[in-house]
Amino acid sequence: MSGDSTTTPGGATAPDGTGGALKEQPAAPAPKHEGEGTKVIREIMSGNAMISVLAVLVALVIGGILIAFTDPRVLTAMGYFFNDPGATFSAIWAAVSEAYGALWRGATYDPGSRTWQGRLGIFETLTFATPLILSGLAVTLAFRVGLFNIGAKGQIILGATFAGVVGFMIQLPPGIHLIAVILAGAVGGALWGGIAGFLKAKTGAHEVIVTIMLNYIAVSLVLYLLKNQLKDPSSSNPISPRMHESAMFPLLLGPNYRVHAGLILAVLAVFVVSWLLNRSTLGFEYRAIGANPRAARTAGMNVSRGYITVMLISGALAGLAGVTQLAGTEKMLDADIAGSIGFDAITVALLGRSTPWGTFFAALLFGAFKAGGTSMAINADVSIDIVAVVQSLIVLFIAAPPLVRSMFRIKEVRREGVKA
Template identity: 80%
Template sequence: MSGVDVKEAAKAPGPEREGRRIVREIMSGSAVVSVLAVVVALVIGGLLIAFTDVRVTAASGYFFGRPGDFFSAAWEAVSQAYGALWRGATYDPTARNWLGQLGIFETLTFATPLILSGLAVTLAFRAGLFNIGAKGQIIMGAVFAGAVGFGMDLPPVIHLLAVIIAGAVGGAIWGGIAGALKAKTGAHEVIVTIMLNYIAASLVLYLLKNQLKAPGSTNPISPPMHDSALFPLLLGPNFRLHAGFILAVLAVLAVAWLLNRSTLGFEFRAIGANPSAAQTAGMLVSRGYILVMLISGALSGLAGVAQLSGTSKSLDADIAGSIGFDAITVALLGRSTPWGTFFAALLFGAFKAGGTSMAVNANVSIDIVLVVQSLIVLFIAAPPLIRAMFRIKTAKTEGARA
């Protein structure tokens, strides 16, 4: 099936056209629109910082008499907040010791599970599926990895490899369930994956209160992972950055090759463009749905391994946190490309690393960072809004990337 055939196939009618149309519209946004979406979100976040600052509120009473004081206080509040955010995420020369100066490594640590789970969502997007179940897949990947990590005694290198494989298998099983239901019964993957998220969250809580509970602990938490099952620290004990980041980079390379250089990746993209046309061309659409969700789930499972063997060291009910839903934002911001997802994950890792610095050093609520992230989602999901704001014309060549 040639490239021209794929473009023509994308125009053909087929089932679930509306869902694929939304995916194509999101994926068709240019890089300029994505950057402007982040800028607009930061501007609105700056306005929120200014109007909630005590100094700005006090100066507003003298706005008509001394407007300069108001604007000066607003600028000072916003610049201090975003300055602290930047320094906390990259480099802070004002820190008391050199360990506190290198916030970039915290950014990479936070970005590691986001890269892996973002790739999971990206891969499903390219096949025309909405994988909203990254959270459940992360949890199950962590459960499987934990069962091997603190439940078995193996030689050091073999133990870590077994943990990685177990985590990938756990996530793949959870993703494969959604893929199989989609392929065999036509069940919508959004509903299925959301329900699987709830099941995984309840299941891990049950296991932590019973089979996986640490001896003598009153809290639902597992025993610590064996040292042989942990990712080695890349920069020594003073930094949290671990070898899971290398695994994430390798996953980006693998997904990029899969989508752009392999026959299977071509099938995924053709199915995402139009499953009816792909079926006519001899591709097994149902097999494609199952395979893409298996691989997507495995990537999310690796994110669970990164959390468990790299950061938390023990399994708890909040092992996934907000990573599963942040992954959707990362995939959208990255325009559903592997390297775009990588850099979007770095941005969100910077938000997480710098948000704490902003709260501590600028006395700004860390919830402002969450507002900015939510605004990015809003603007990324509505490219026409950004184009209208900046009077950007849609390029004629812009269309479905699948």
Template identity: 85%
Template structure:
């Protein structure tokens, strides 16, 4: 009898995650040390590539055995000059001739602004167990909606900008909400749906730019310029591109952090992301959670589109999103699916973008090296066991559990 009672009290084992879901969860929720070390290893390998492709190093290596110090000195000079130029271009360069060139930190902040919004979009969706690959399409739709009211209407100052922000958030929310609705109602995989929606968004904006939204004074597929009242104010005057969208991005970080960690809705998202079956058993509406989280995620990505069209580009074209939507995935990975981690990861990638040009011009290093370093960061973040083995780090019991 006692044996039967003990058997009845023994809890049943939790449902196992699929291999794909478990892998993504492990990648996204590891500790911050792994992220930092992944960047360090990527920079080291990037430095090796810089040295290998430098003609000075190749010339010095020809007489390595006669004068090994010359080769080592050439290697050091090549790497230090390249990364020094990258650092100065992203922060402060006292040797530049103009204030704009000296204060590269403001270009870093400008590049980081849309990455913050889009990185938060990917982060929030993941915390609810969804992998939003569609930030690119949501950015495009956000920029399209924002542009349509930005150059198609003339409203008073402040009011016009607020309407543009709301329109951009609405455009992104609609595009993200489609994926959330299909996931909730039909079980369609959000990765496949969002990827397909990216292609639809690209084709849709091209069609609109050739027809309804085309600038009649241009032969290129581009929209008219945004109304002056629809633009984000420049924070430091016309000599710098950093704009008030940065303030909105910081507020978004604070808002998402509060949503996830302090609100009932955020608790539901985290519960759904941890175990949808248990959340459903506890009375949570999982389907509603999928829809609402993708609406909010899409709205955040749409704000990245607003930052582009109302902050830096000022008109709509087919390249309005650049690679921001795909970089957002890397930013969220590096930020370990945490709002403030995403913020600092966006700053890092903004620094890569701002400093990459300086490195190419001042150190004669291909800007593609920056793209290689970014790709290596993704590679090493996606392989935490590799980083642990390189640095002989033991796996913590708490690692892999998202806070």
């Protein structure tokens, strides 16, 4: 307008109505119009891979301390610490090494197991990682547009519910049936995610509040359906009938291992999301909106449409995670079909620095925690809750990069602008 100076989104200032050259100004790391949620996402994504590695390392060290000081041998040795301090340190080393050794063997390869199924824990790791990859991608994609998709749990549940209706209520030829189940799950998750995207775009409703509330609605809705329309008449529990064989993912390595073809779907999703974000026009718009919504709007991008479409795609990915749970491992629908996957997906996305391949490897790590945690509990007599503590500590340190930097005296590298 006449009489006012105009500030461009990049930080350059144009004099009023003079048509003169723009004067370059340093780009601000966080524009004033940015919401608090976007600032947090930007801060988390600004860290490098080393911060993620150090966060995992610190979490494992603290977990080791908890293991040591809850071990009976350590507590006994501490009773005569001043007489024989070496015995205490030996007991600490034995407790921690046995626990983490059992976790590693259970997640990868255990030569001491009597069965091949027990030896090759890597396949159990891949089984646990499959839904985490897909749900982690769902959260990652929303992060790149500056949105917190906390509703992965609800989207997983709705995706599994839609897939279940097609999988155990409809009879179709093999091959076609599985494809129909996959598409139904994607549609169910997309619809649930799309609600949050639409409300964000059209009313400005905060996506965190909306998605959390949708999680509660999804749990109650599926529980109602399992007690009524979808209930297995042969069971007194609120569960669905078993999926038809034609609607389930084939096992990749035979009946001795649970790893299934849903893993292939998850890996394909990583390639697709990577291409979408880095090679497509839509992905460029997403990254631009995530970096600076006002600048994107000024450049002619439809920010509202971006919010809606990204939540549709994000919900579809989470819905596919529900499909892999139902048609890959669980076989029957229940109210706890999502388990802790929705929460773990947030951690996986944070640990992966909101990149598709980073999310993939972070999901493998958390799959290893889940697969190895059982082995640690059985073979090292360590509570499986310790694994949950380690995972939670990873969340803490990943979400606070300055804390990790201060612990290891790492200087933050200041950059002009923000890399999308």
